[in-house]
Amino acid sequence: MKKLLLTSAAVACLATGASAQTTIELQRFFGACDSDYGDNTDVSAAVGECGIITSLINDFQAQNPDITVDVTTVEWPGYDQLNAQLASRNAPDVVSMHYSVISDYTSRNLLEPLGDILSEQGIDTSTFTDAALAGVTKDGQIYALPFDNWTMLWHVNLNLMEEAGLLNDDGTPIVPGSTDEFFEQAAQFKEATGKPYLVQILANETAAYTRLFYTFLMQQGVDPFTDPNAVDLTTPEATAAAEFLKRIYDEGATTTDMDYPAAVAGFSGGDGGIGINGTWLIGDYAAQSQEEGNALSDGYTVYPLPQLFGAQDATYADGHGWAVPRDPRRSDEEVAAIGQLMAYLAENDGEWARTGHLPAVASVFETEEFQSLPHRDNIAEVAETGQSLNPEVRRQFAIQDIIGEELNSAVHGNKPVDEALSTAQQRINDLLASL
Numbered sequence: 001m002k003k004l005l006l007t008s009a010a011v012a013c014l015a016t017g018a019s020a021q022t023t024i025e026l027q028r029f030f031g032a033c034d035s036d037y038g039d040n041t042d043v044s045a046a047v048g049e050c051g052i053i054t055s056l057i058n059d060f061q062a063q064n065p066d067i068t069v070d071v072t073t074v075e076w077p078g079y080d081q082l083n084a085q086l087a088s089r090n091a092p093d094v095v096s097m098h099y100s101v102i103s104d105y106t107s108r109n110l111l112e113p114l115g116d117i118l119s120e121q122g123i124d125t126s127t128f129t130d131a132a133l134a135g136v137t138k139d140g141q142i143y144a145l146p147f148d149n150w151t152m153l154w155h156v157n158l159n160l161m162e163e164a165g166l167l168n169d170d171g172t173p174i175v176p177g178s179t180d181e182f183f184e185q186a187a188q189f190k191e192a193t194g195k196p197y198l199v200q201i202l203a204n205e206t207a208a209y210t211r212l213f214y215t216f217l218m219q220q221g222v223d224p225f226t227d228p229n230a231v232d233l234t235t236p237e238a239t240a241a242a243e244f245l246k247r248i249y250d251e252g253a254t255t256t257d258m259d260y261p262a263a264v265a266g267f268s269g270g271d272g273g274i275g276i277n278g279t280w281l282i283g284d285y286a287a288q289s290q291e292e293g294n295a296l297s298d299g300y301t302v303y304p305l306p307q308l309f310g311a312q313d314a315t316y317a318d319g320h321g322w323a324v325p326r327d328p329r330r331s332d333e334e335v336a337a338i339g340q341l342m343a344y345l346a347e348n349d350g351e352w353a354r355t356g357h358l359p360a361v362a363s364v365f366e367t368e369e370f371q372s373l374p375h376r377d378n379i380a381e382v383a384e385t386g387q388s389l390n391p392e393v394r395r396q397f398a399i400q401d402i403i404g405e406e407l408n409s410a411v412h413g414n415k416p417v418d419e420a421l422s423t424a425q426q427r428i429n430d431l432l433a434s435l
Contacts (some may be wrong), residue, residue, distance in 0.1 A: 022337045023068040027085075027092035028053065029076040043351050047287075049280055052352055060344045067337045077101075079397070082325075086110055091325035093338055097144055099135030099319045099388060100396040106138045107394055107435075112324040113141040114342070117335065121343040131386045132360035135319045138391055144321030145342045147349065148357035151317040151382050152211050152305060155267055155275035155285060159299035164192040164273065175306045179244055182308055186253035189273050198254040199272035201263040202411070206404025208260075209245065212276070212305075213407060214316035216241035218387050219309035228392035229432050231399070233425040240309070242410055242417045249411045270295025276305070279379070282356030286374040302375045304382050317386030319360065358383050394435055402427045 031050035038054070040046060041062045046055035057069055072092065074081050079101060085091040097105075105111045118125060125133060125142060132146035156173045166174045166185055176182040186197035201208040217224055220237040232238075248254050258266050267275030268288060275281075282302055289300035305315050322345060324338060345352075349361040350369055358379065364370050365380055389396060403424050410420035 020333070021066060021068055022331075022333045023070060024094060024334055024337050024341065025070050025072065025092040026057065026094045026341075027072045027074060027078065027082065028096040029074055029078050030096065031076075032073045043348065047283060047354070049355050052355060056345065056348055056351065060341060063344070064337075064340060067340065069341065077397070086325060089327075091327065093327070093330065093334060094322050094324055094341065097321055097323040098397075099144070099146075099321060100400075102136060102143050102321070102323065103138055103391060103394050103396070105323070105325075106143050110326055111143045112326050113143060114145065114324060115142055117324070117339045117342060118142065118145070120336075121339045123343060123346055127362060128360050129358075129362045129383045131317055131358075131383050131388075132319055134391065135388055136321050144323040145345060146360035147320045147322060147345065147352060148355075148360055149317050149319040149383060149386050150279040150357045151315050151386055152208070152215070152276055152278055153282070153379060154303045154305050155277060155281065156301050156303065157267065157270060157273050157275075157296060157299060158301060159295065159297070160189070160193055160195065160270060160273045162299075164189040166273075173301065173303075175303060176308065177306065178310065179308050182306075183247070183251065183253065186248075186251065190252065193273070195270075196252060196254050196272045197274055198248065199258065199263055199267040199275045200248075200254045201258060201260050201277070202249070202254070202408075203257050203262070204259040206401045206408065208276070209404040209407040209411070210400045211316050212245060213238075213241050213403060214389070215305055215314070216244065216309055218314035218316060219307055219311060221311040223390065225390040225393045228390045228394075231425055231428045231432075233403075233421040233428075237309075238421055239417060242407060242421055244308070245407060246411045246413075246417060250413075268295065279356040279358065282375060282379075283354060301378065303378050304385070313381075313385050314387050315382060315385055317382060317388060319388075320357070321360075358386075395431055398431060399428050402431070 030053050033050040033054055037046055037051045040055045041059045043055045043059050046052045057071060061067065061069055082095060128146050131149045136142050136144040136146045158173060161167055161173045166189060168174055176185050189197045217237055222235060222237040224231050224233060255266060255272055263277065285296060285300050288294055289296040289298060291297060307313055322342065346361060349359050350364045350367055353359045353364055353370055354373060359365060370376060406420040406424035409415040410417045
């Protein structure tokens with residue numbers, strides 16, 4: 001009787017087209033929003049990083065009922081948790097990862113090269129932008145599916161800029177082309193509006209300082225990591241970049257006591273003319289500008305950070321990718337499911353671009369859907385001008401914190417600029433020497 005029942009069940013499975021279920025574990029940041037998007041499969045109706053990625057995974061599972069994606073959402077950036085999981089041999093199958101930290105894991109042989117997985121899914125890596133492909137390529141191999149590029153941007157309150165007389169005849173903002181022009185505009189803006197020119201994240205923060213510092217070094221044609229195992233911050237260019245950041249603070253050209261949430265809300269509320277913040281805020285600010293009765297109503301646009309140091313057109317850029325931690329126990333079915341997910345995410349890169357991040361797939365830039373998104377033509381150049389650090393540099397997040405801490409001290413007058421840079425250099429080189 002038992003044999004008969006088993007045989008009958010097998011026949012029923014074949015008759016209905018059912019197949020064995022494959023489960024893969026996906027771990028990501030980007031926030032939690034299950035109350036709004038937990039069951040949503042209409043990706044076009046989703047907004048924001050969390051809403052779009054949640055809806056994408058839901059839609060993928062709906063299209064692939066034989067694959068279950070178990071999602072774990074971690075607090076940004078999630079690497080402490082990932083490190084613990086790797087140490088206990090319990091890592092996820094797919095994990096969100098910044099390009100800037102990939103070398104930390106590849107240097108310890110903790111990530112799978114994805115060349116074969118992508119090839120088997122027909123994903124041609126030449127279709128990715130140069131900036132995205134460079135971000136995920138280490139020692140000639142691809143270690144993550146590139147998903148985007150992001151950078152800090154020049155978010156503009158056109159209403160306040162008009163009040164300050166800083167608009168061109170066509171209604172576009174006058175963007176400074178040098179540090180001298182920056183301070184001239186800052187003074188004119190404050191005299192006209194009584195508000196600081198910039199809204200910045202200067203409290204409880206390290207990343208924003210470092211990203212600006214890298215950008216201003218790159219604009220001067222300087223790579224502080226020509227040697228990936230040692231940084232040089234004693235150059236005249238590094239001093240010029242740090243002193244510029246300090247002068248902005250000293251001359252009252254910026255808000256001074258805002259952490260990240262306060263700075264986001266501060267620009268939204270009209271606390272200054274220019275918000276220096278990331279690509280991920282374009283959608284929210286553009287939506288606000290379409291509403292009536294607020295500081296950005298009919299008065300918002302966005303550009304790359306201006307080229308204030310004239311050697312070359314450059315801005316520091318990073319990106320998000322999907323990496324696969326090594327696991328010798330992973331089955332062929334699980335590897336195939338990971339590949340299907342990668343193919344789906346690459347195919348829907350245009351949906352992710354609605355967050356404000358720049359597409360990793362070059363053809364998305366040419367689509368009508370992307371070009372119809374607000375302000376994307378203003379920032380598309382970042383896909384070409386965006387630069388990352390030397391990909392061989394390890395511990396980039398830790399280095400970011402060190403530079404940010406020391407620049408914070410210099411900007412607030414707690415250390416002379418030269419001392420802050422010298423201390424940062426010593427701390428970074430001690431860190432790299434210990435690896």
